[in-house]
Amino acid sequence: MGKNEKPLILVTNDDGIFAPGIITLAEEMKAFGEVLVVAPDKPQSAMGHAITIHNFLRLREVDFMEGVKAYSCTGTPVDCVKLAVYHIIKGKPALLVSGINHGSNLSINVLYSGTMSAAVEGAMEGVPSIGFSLMDHSIEASFAHVRPVVRSVTANVIANGLAKGCCLNVNVPSEMEGPLKGIRVCRQALGNWEDAVETRKDPNGGEYHWLKGRFTAKDTGEDNDVWATANGYASVVPVQFDMTAHQEVDMIKTWNHAL
Numbered sequence: 001m002g003k004n005e006k007p008l009i010l011v012t013n014d015d016g017i018f019a020p021g022i023i024t025l026a027e028e029m030k031a032f033g034e035v036l037v038v039a040p041d042k043p044q045s046a047m048g049h050a051i052t053i054h055n056f057l058r059l060r061e062v063d064f065m066e067g068v069k070a071y072s073c074t075g076t077p078v079d080c081v082k083l084a085v086y087h088i089i090k091g092k093p094a095l096l097v098s099g100i101n102h103g104s105n106l107s108i109n110v111l112y113s114g115t116m117s118a119a120v121e122g123a124m125e126g127v128p129s130i131g132f133s134l135m136d137h138s139i140e141a142s143f144a145h146v147r148p149v150v151r152s153v154t155a156n157v158i159a160n161g162l163a164k165g166c167c168l169n170v171n172v173p174s175e176m177e178g179p180l181k182g183i184r185v186c187r188q189a190l191g192n193w194e195d196a197v198e199t200r201k202d203p204n205g206g207e208y209h210w211l212k213g214r215f216t217a218k219d220t221g222e223d224n225d226v227w228a229t230a231n232g233y234a235s236v237v238p239v240q241f242d243m244t245a246h247q248e249v250d251m252i253k254t255w256n257h258a259l
Helices: 020-029 077-088 107-111 114-124 147-160 225-230 246-253
Strands: 008-012 034-040 059-065 068-073 095-102 129-134 166-172 182-185 192-201 207-216 233-240
Touching (some): 008 020, 008 077, 020 034, 020 059, 020 095, 034 077, 059 077, 077 114, 095 114, 114 166, 114 233, 129 147, 147 166, 147 182, 166 225, 225 233
Parallel strands (some): 008 034, 008 095, 034 068, 095 129, 182 233
Antiparallel strands (some): 059 068, 166 233, 192 207
16 A cells, blocks of 8 residues: 555445444544445344355445445345455455444344444454444434544554454444443453244234344443443453354363264
8 A cells, every 4th residue: 555545444234335324434434544335235134144155146336425435235244345355345455344233232142243243254354343333223323422432443443453363343322321431341241132932923824933032141240341331331342253162172172082
């Protein structure tokens, strides 16, 4: 990159290319570099790390905002990252940011989140990556108080970099919860979904099923993302794609593995 060239920043999400959150994020990224948006053409929430392998993908250039080239994609958030890196850019951006998601991605929800899977895919490509989420599902949600968090975290990642294979999961409480107290770097809370299946009948009498559930976090620590956001802080959790339980490796080696 030449001295006068701006770093290229890839912006994506899982709520769709015209969601208010991604528009806010792209606006903020313009202060840091040249912005390229590649995002799903429709909502892709809870898609996790899904990729499209049994269907074709389409890209369409769209009118997004002045000074920003943008493409909608018929695939998942991870598809968007792959197409950006291997087809549009034919290289790697300096930074990838995903969001701003409409809704929380705390605790175990990082595994289901399309927003965070796009950031994890960026980390897998060796690109410093951040996922941003606002804990408010409303389409009319205000992102004004999220903007300083986005600027602060982004500036720090650009200045300091991230470890190889690591990205950041950033969650910001709703504006309705009161003014932010600051930013806390913390761990992912231990939590789970208490799932249920509701079975219904369609007009023809056939059964169909609706998944539902309630997220619970019984983690009583004050060093996790659930506690931080419940107490007025934006949480920042370093996330890695290496899911090896390293602390268990030596113990499992002691088992009798004879065939």
